[in-house]
Amino acid sequence: MKKWHMIIDVEKCEDCNNCFLACKDEFVGNEWTGYSAPQPLHDHRWINIHRKERGAFPYVDVAYLPIPCMHCKEAPCIEAGKGAVIRRPDGIVIIDPEKAKGNAELIASCPYNAIFWNEELALPQKCTFCAHLLDKGWEMPRCVHSCPTGALRVEHVEDAKMERIAAEESLEILYGELGSRPNVYYKNLFRFEKCFIAGSVDAIKNDVVDCVEGARVLLSKDGATIAETTTDNYGDFRFDGLTGDGSSYAVVVESDGYEAKTLTVVVSDSVNMGNIRL
Ligand code: SF4
Numbered sequence: 001m002k003k004w005h006m007i008i009d010v011e012k013c014e015d016c017n018n019c020f021l022a023c024k025d026e027f028v029g030n031e032w033t034g035y036s037a038p039q040p041l042h043d044h045r046w047i048n049i050h051r052k053e054r055g056a057f058p059y060v061d062v063a064y065l066p067i068p069c070m071h072c073k074e075a076p077c078i079e080a081g082k083g084a085v086i087r088r089p090d091g092i093v094i095i096d097p098e099k100a101k102g103n104a105e106l107i108a109s110c111p112y113n114a115i116f117w118n119e120e121l122a123l124p125q126k127c128t129f130c131a132h133l134l135d136k137g138w139e140m141p142r143c144v145h146s147c148p149t150g151a152l153r154v155e156h157v158e159d160a161k162m163e164r165i166a167a168e169e170s171l172e173i174l175y176g177e178l179g180s181r182p183n184v185y186y187k188n189l190f191r192f193e194k195c196f197i198a199g200s201v202d203a204i205k206n207d208v209v210d211c212v213e214g215a216r217v218l219l220s221k222d223g224a225t226i227a228e229t230t231t232d233n234y235g236d237f238r239f240d241g242l243t244g245d246g247s248s249y250a251v252v253v254e255s256d257g258y259e260a261k262t263l264t265v266v267v268s269d270s271v272n273m274g275n276i277r278l
């Protein structure tokens with residue numbers, strides 16, 4: 001059977017919050033019987049945009065990570081819900097607004113912090129993937145419909161096809177180590193989870209400091225070269241997607257007419273190597 005999946009491209013998200021506002025528009029003050037009770041105006045973020053800044057001036061970037069309910073295949077909230085949370089055959093996880101009344105324990109059961117407490121109704125609530133609209137023939141939830149950059153998209157496909165799409169597009173899941181097997185996938189997650197090394201290569205030419213374009217820069221770990229790049233016309237280079245686990249790397253810079261330079265960098269966060277003078 002086909003299941004609903006969401007794919008989120010971290011590189012395309014611009015933190016405009018249109019998705020968040022579309023969710024508010026759809027659910028605040030609206031009762032969707034059998035799906036959800038009204039969402040409160042404040043404090044609930046059924047799709048929550050997290051922000052992360054990496055690096056140091058001038059090598060800085062910011063990434064945005066939208067986190068809705070992951071509609072997990074092995075959802076901890078279903079066990080904690082004691083019958084109040086179900087996973088529909090199409091993969092959508094729904095908290096029953098009647099049966100879940102008073103069950104505040106559900107909040108802590110979600111490892112993605114995707115469940116919110118409605119104080120007025122004494123009810124745990126979360127994203128429903130707009131199941132009430134999909135059941136009426138909509139092709140996507142409101143958040144996806146409102147995203148202006150294409151950062152959000154859906155795939156309504158069988159599991160085997162979704163696995164193929166994930167492999168072809170190098171999709172990842174968030175916190176895969178938790179084992180909850182989300183139906184939400186991410187593209188370019190390295191922008192949020194990984195680190196980079198960046199720097200600029202220059203040299204003195206005719207008594208003037210100038211950028212070195214086209215220098216070969218090699219990145220090595222434990223004696224083996226793991227990546228290679230060349231400097232751009234500003235002399236800049238960058239290696240991205242590195243795990244910030246405190247590992248030590250060697251950066252070797254080579255350019256015709258200059259002596260090669262080797263520097264050691266420890267990566268526990270993104271690193272600005274500054275100017276490297278040949
Ligand atoms: S993300 Fe949280 S609320 Fe959603 S299905 Fe998984 S455990 Fe349940």
Ligand code: SF4
Nearest residue numbers: 013014016017019147
């Ligand atoms: S609408 Fe799209 S671009 Fe805007 S915050 Fe949401 S996911 Fe990001």
